[in-house]
Amino acid sequence: MIQEIKNNYKGLFEDELLEEINQVGTFKEVPEGFELIKPGSYIKSMPLIISGVIKILREDNDGDELLLYFLEKGDTCAMTLSCCLGLHKSEIKAIAETNAKLIMVPIEKMEEWTTKYKSWRNFVFDSYHKRLIEAIETIDSIAFLKMDDRLLKYLKDKTKVTQDTIINNTHQEIAYDLHTSRVVISRLLKKLEQNGNVKLNRNNIEVLHI
Amino acid sequence: MIQEIKNNYKGLFEDELLEEINQVGTFKEVPEGFELIKPGSYIKSMPLIISGVIKILREDNDGDELLLYFLEKGDTCAMTLSCCLGLHKSEIKAIAETNAKLIMVPIEKMEEWTTKYKSWRNFVFDSYHKRLIEAIETIDSIAFLKMDDRLLKYLKDKTKVTQDTIINNTHQEIAYDLHTSRVVISRLLKKLEQNGNVKLNRNNIEVLHI
DNA sequence: AGTCTAATGTAACAATTGTTACTGCACTCC
DNA sequence: GGAGTGCAGTAACAATTGTTACATTAGACT
Numbered sequence: 001m002i003q004e005i006k007n008n009y010k011g012l013f014e015d016e017l018l019e020e021i022n023q024v025g026t027f028k029e030v031p032e033g034f035e036l037i038k039p040g041s042y043i044k045s046m047p048l049i050i051s052g053v054i055k056i057l058r059e060d061n062d063g064d065e066l067l068l069y070f071l072e073k074g075d076t077c078a079m080t081l082s083c084c085l086g087l088h089k090s091e092i093k094a095i096a097e098t099n100a101k102l103i104m105v106p107i108e109k110m111e112e113w114t115t116k117y118k119s120w121r122n123f124v125f126d127s128y129h130k131r132l133i134e135a136i137e138t139i140d141s142i143a144f145l146k147m148d149d150r151l152l153k154y155l156k157d158k159t160k161v162t163q164d165t166i167i168n169n170t171h172q173e174i175a176y177d178l179h180t181s182r183v184v185i186s187r188l189l190k191k192l193e194q195n196g197n198v199k200l201n202r203n204n205i206e207v208l209h210i
Numbered sequence: 211m212i213q214e215i216k217n218n219y220k221g222l223f224e225d226e227l228l229e230e231i232n233q234v235g236t237f238k239e240v241p242e243g244f245e246l247i248k249p250g251s252y253i254k255s256m257p258l259i260i261s262g263v264i265k266i267l268r269e270d271n272d273g274d275e276l277l278l279y280f281l282e283k284g285d286t287c288a289m290t291l292s293c294c295l296g297l298h299k300s301e302i303k304a305i306a307e308t309n310a311k312l313i314m315v316p317i318e319k320m321e322e323w324t325t326k327y328k329s330w331r332n333f334v335f336d337s338y339h340k341r342l343i344e345a346i347e348t349i350d351s352i353a354f355l356k357m358d359d360r361l362l363k364y365l366k367d368k369t370k371v372t373q374d375t376i377i378n379n380t381h382q383e384i385a386y387d388l389h390t391s392r393v394v395i396s397r398l399l400k401k402l403e404q405n406g407n408v409k410l411n412r413n414n415i416e417v418l419h420i
Numbered sequence: 421a422g423t424c425t426a427a428t429g430t431a432a433c434a435a436t437t438g439t440t441a442c443t444g445c446a447c448t449c450c
Numbered sequence: 451g452g453a454g455t456g457c458a459g460t461a462a463c464a465a466t467t468g469t470t471a472c473a474t475t476a477g478a479c480t
Contacts (some may be wrong), residue, residue: 058346058353066353068346078342091346114331121324128338133290135345136268136301142352143268143276143389147467165381166336170427179353181468186428202427202476294474357437391438396458412446412457 005103006052006076017117021048025103030096037080037094044082045104049073052100053161057093057177066142067154069134070097070161078131081110081124097112098162148188150178155198159207167205214260216314218284226356227327231258234312240306247290247304255314256290258281262310263371267303267387276352277364277387279344280307280371288341291320291334308372358398365408369417377415 002022009018025048030036039059047054054071056079071077071094079092104195113120141150154177159165171185178185189205192198201205212232240246241417247253249269258263264281266289281287281304289302323330351360353383364387369375381395388395399415402408409416 029239058349060350060354062354063450064354066349068349078338091343115328118325125324125334125338128288128335128342132338132342132345133301135342139268139276139278139345139349139352140270142349143272144272144274146453146465172427182428183430184467187467190429200428220431228438382457392458393439393460394437397460400459410458 003079004101005048008050009048012074012123013119014117016089017113017120020109020113021103021105024109025105028102028104030098030102032098034096034098034100035051035093036102037077037092039091043080044120045106045108046076046110047102047104049075050101050103052102053097053175054096054100055095057095058091061155064179065093065176066179069131070157072161075130076123076127078127081127119150134206147178147184148178148191148199151185151188152192152197154178155207165207167207170203214311215258220285222333222337223329224327227323227330230315230319230323231313231315235315238312238314240310240312240368242306242309244306244310245303246306246312247287247302249301249303251287251291253317256317256320257287257312257314259285260311260313261305263314264310265305265307265387267305268301269303274389275303275386276389278302278348279341280367282371285340286333286337288337291337293395357388357394358388359403361395361398362402362407364388365417377417378413379415380413 002018004027005018005021005025009021013021018138026045028047032050036047036054049071050075054075054077056071056077058066058067058068075092080177114124141153145153151174154166154174158167171189172182175182175185189198189200193200196208212228213334214234214237215223215228215231219231221261228316236255238257240262246257246264259281261283264285264287266278266281266287268278296337324334339375351363355363361384364384365377368377381399382392385392399408399410403410408418
């Protein structure tokens, strides 16, 4: 396992820390669609992402969803961080967007490493910073963009994290992520197709040049 | 000055740290409306809020604004934190919502204290956590609420931070914070008045029972 | 081939929000 | 008192987004 950690976190963490992670972390492989974090649950370990994409969603009381951001290799979930450090409840939902490999670190180590390793501290600070920026970018999208531009941004972001210009999602799934209705997404996608931005197939969308 | 720090941060910081803050921090008093942070600027010191309310806004390229959250006594600005630690540009704008007293701490101390003081580390982590939660709550509002409920929440939040049921703002100012138009706010306020939630006067709004 | 089902296309309409334009009111300053 | 200014009220309309309902299509399975 240590090799996989090194490949993705080398240069970032001291060797000693890598060794500790190797000893106390457990390797976990999850399939696409796997629900890693449920809202309202307490979290007992935090994930370091080795490969794959995790999507972080906000869910309101009525079960309505909204995509907050994607996590990739080398990322961790800042909400989990703060839940671990502060023992707060999870405020979010995490779903594997693709098959993913993770290392789960027990939360007891968090505080300890924060004191012990400078690299870990910086990693945690940096994760917080990145997530805060991404949350604010999400706010930008919702507040300042109209649905067509939000959809375009969504498609762009998604091709970026998955490294694939083919998006294997139904219109309904996209609608959930953007918190709108399927009909609206179909309507706007059709427009984007007319503009030459995408090519629509059944069960997938080919992103051409955005 | 140390007394003012102690009054607001006692129990939170070790005595040694309080003493350091006293030595390197500078006291600052700003009037309502003062612009503390401009978007795009680099930040050379971080504020610890002693009294008053600071509002944090997001601004897009067209100059459109959106209120992110309010900061109060005992808070600090997480964006500033991350700017200081990572030397990023400011992504936000900070305006004194009321007259306010602050202690400005030079950023060189940030990293040092993070290593040296556990209480400072926890303060920083906690600030990040709080702001992340607040950013996500802002996302909730924009994504899941309609404008009338957003307005209601805005009024509620504002009375809470200012400890005053009278809100001294024009409709236009509220419209800027919520990123909508004056006419929309006037229209909705009128409805709220009819429902008995508020009483409208010239240049101020009295919040009755929300 | 025929049936079923999920995904998508489309039209018609409703609700919400944004925009423009104009009116009236309160206050200040001559 | 009268002019000027900023603020709020209102109406009419436009644009965007959401909703409902139904048709069509592609692929899976017998």
